[in-house]
Amino acid sequence: MIVFLLILHGLCAVALLGAITHQTFAAWWPARSAAGFTAHFRAVQGAKFTNAIVILFIITFILGAWIYPPYRLNGRTYLETMRMWTVNGSFELKEQFLAIGLGMLPFYWYVWKQSFDDTLALARKMTSALICFAVWFGFIAGHVVNNVRGIQ
Amino acid sequence: MTSLARLTPIFSATFAIAYVIIEQNNLALFTYHPRINEWGWLMEPSRNGPGMYWYGWLASSALVAAAASLMSVPLLRNRNVPSIMGWVVPLICMVLFVYLLRAFFFR
Numbered sequence: 001m002i003v004f005l006l007i008l009h010g011l012c013a014v015a016l017l018g019a020i021t022h023q024t025f026a027a028w029w030p031a032r033s034a035a036g037f038t039a040h041f042r043a044v045q046g047a048k049f050t051n052a053i054v055i056l057f058i059i060t061f062i063l064g065a066w067i068y069p070p071y072r073l074n075g076r077t078y079l080e081t082m083r084m085w086t087v088n089g090s091f092e093l094k095e096q097f098l099a100i101g102l103g104m105l106p107f108y109w110y111v112w113k114q115s116f117d118d119t120l121a122l123a124r125k126m127t128s129a130l131i132c133f134a135v136w137f138g139f140i141a142g143h144v145v146n147n148v149r150g151i152q
Numbered sequence: 153m154t155s156l157a158r159l160t161p162i163f164s165a166t167f168a169i170a171y172v173i174i175e176q177n178n179l180a181l182f183t184y185h186p187r188i189n190e191w192g193w194l195m196e197p198s199r200n201g202p203g204m205y206w207y208g209w210l211a212s213s214a215l216v217a218a219a220a221s222l223m224s225v226p227l228l229r230n231r232n233v234p235s236i237m238g239w240v241v242p243l244i245c246m247v248l249f250v251y252l253l254r255a256f257f258f259r
Contacts, residue, residue, distance in 0.1 A: 065207065069186035072204055089256020096175065096249040099210055100242045103167025103217060107160040107238035119235070126239040130246070 002070050002151055009063035013139050016056040023049040024132040027125045046128070047115035054109050057131070061102055064142075070151040078149045087148055094141040097134040104131065158228060159221040161238030167217035168245040171209060174216070176252065180208025181215065 023046040031043035071091075079088040108127040111120045174180070183192045187201025196203060 068206070069184070069204065072202055073186050077202075083259075085256045085259045089253055092253050092256060093249060095206055096171075096253070097246055099171055099206075099213070100168050100245055100249075102210070103171065103213065104164045104238070104242050107164035110157045110160040111235065111238070123235040123239055126243070130239060130243060134246075 002067055005063055005067050006146070006151060009060060009067060010142075012056055012060040012063060013135070013142070016053065016060055016135055017139055019049045019053050019056060020128065020132045020135055022046075023053065024125075024128040027128050046124070047112050050109060050112040053131070054105055057101070057105060057135070061098065064098070064138075067151060071145070075145060075149045075151055079145070084148065087145055090141040091145050094138040098138050101131050101134040158233050159224065161233050161235055162224050163217045163221045164238040165241035166220040167213050168242040170216035170220075171213040172245050172248055172252075174209050174212045178205055178209075179212055180205040181211040182208045184208075 022041065022044050025042045026044045026046040029042050031039040034040045034043040076088065076091070079085075079091075104127060107123075108131060111123040111127055114120050115124070178195050180195045182194065183196040184190075184204040184207055185192070185196075185199045185201060186204055188199060190199065192199075195205060195208070
């Protein structure tokens, strides 16, 4: 069951990564035309991703919280015993970054719902960038920890 | 801006600040003991295995942020909340965590 939830957590994280990365690139580097791969990647309407990102973030967060106890009992204990402080610290940072990201979600949702308000353009760019960073960091840190010591 | 929407930058900022303070002082609303699958109120010492406080930190921070947002309603009448607050404070708190957890990376 835990392995199934871990895989589901990873799959939701991949979908979230795709959506938030598209939105962040579209906000910071909007494409004038959809010619070519990189321009096509950025030529999305960022606001259309907002609800999906909020829902995926919450689902991924809940799944992560659900599978956290086996990590605490087996994974982290192993990392401490093996004195793998960098890997252990990366996971600590992941949980703090994503907790702050969770608290930002209502503001993030609000600024993207006002996508025609130019006074909120910087807030849209920054909230997307911060959540994008937290999600990418969390994904990589979680992946590394799972490679070092998978949960059972 | 509706009154509820006007509170979102305040919620975002106070959640981040509260989370840093709560995590640093371990002011968890509840503790989970995964080895024995038991929950306890506030911060409890370990019982037959490690205690988990992260869930409690999230709950404490959400309560503080919700209370602060609601208490700010009378103060915000006819005033705009700067939207910058909603992302600058979380950004600072993220950087602060990198500093606070630096010992993991410089051993």
